[in-house]
Amino acid sequence: MNKGLLIVVSGPSGAGKGTICKQLLKLEPDVMLSVSATTRAPRTGEIEGKNYYFLSKNEFESLIEKDEFLEYANVYGNYYGTPKKYVEEKNLEGKNVLLEIDIQGALQIKEKYPHGVFIFILPPSAKELKHRIVNRGTETEAAIEQRFKSAFDEINYVKKYDYCVVNDDVDAAVDKVKAIIKAERCRITEDIDSIISRFKEEI
Numbered sequence: 001m002n003k004g005l006l007i008v009v010s011g012p013s014g015a016g017k018g019t020i021c022k023q024l025l026k027l028e029p030d031v032m033l034s035v036s037a038t039t040r041a042p043r044t045g046e047i048e049g050k051n052y053y054f055l056s057k058n059e060f061e062s063l064i065e066k067d068e069f070l071e072y073a074n075v076y077g078n079y080y081g082t083p084k085k086y087v088e089e090k091n092l093e094g095k096n097v098l099l100e101i102d103i104q105g106a107l108q109i110k111e112k113y114p115h116g117v118f119i120f121i122l123p124p125s126a127k128e129l130k131h132r133i134v135n136r137g138t139e140t141e142a143a144i145e146q147r148f149k150s151a152f153d154e155i156n157y158v159k160k161y162d163y164c165v166v167n168d169d170v171d172a173a174v175d176k177v178k179a180i181i182k183a184e185r186c187r188i189t190e191d192i193d194s195i196i197s198r199f200k201e202e203i
Ligand code: 5GP
Pocket: 010, 011, 012, 013, 036, 037, 040, 071, 072, 073, 075, 080, 081, 082, 100, 101, 102, 103, 104, 105, 106
């Protein structure tokens, strides 16, 4: 069976990657979300096991020691990490797994899994980016400034990714991500020899 894709979506806070991923998951039953672990406090409405696994710093560090993360990073003073088991199991079942993670994490994954599909979501403009971070209303003034400043630094990393999707319209951006996935499913990989053999056996 073909292994599933490891799809990594990142981009600055406010680029709209969360909205794009949510919509993509609704439209593509073959794409499963990897739920991350974090030490940040839950925001209103966030659900344990759905949005994140909310852990204490000690719990998180013990999982680091047990090598249970595919990647982890410190983002804005909190740990965030991708549990390894779920991703590996689903990929082996042939499911595509979606990771919505920061750039540090994406670069770690690229080292270990260069065959992953790395997609960077860009906001349409700096002005729009600030507007989105402010309007989300979930952050303090200081956190807004920090996220905006990081966004400026982070944009340089787009060059490390395979694809860049500008999010000026959510539906169009989702369509582009769907097209990337479709194309990546047709990419020639190591499996090609078994496909050729099976084809020849039928004759
Ligand atoms: P938030 O606190 O807004 O939910 O997320 C803050 C940042 O952490 C976002 O850029 C988000 O993509 C990133 N993030 C979420 N989960 C993970 C993860 O498992 N690993 C890494 N490296 N970053 C993550």
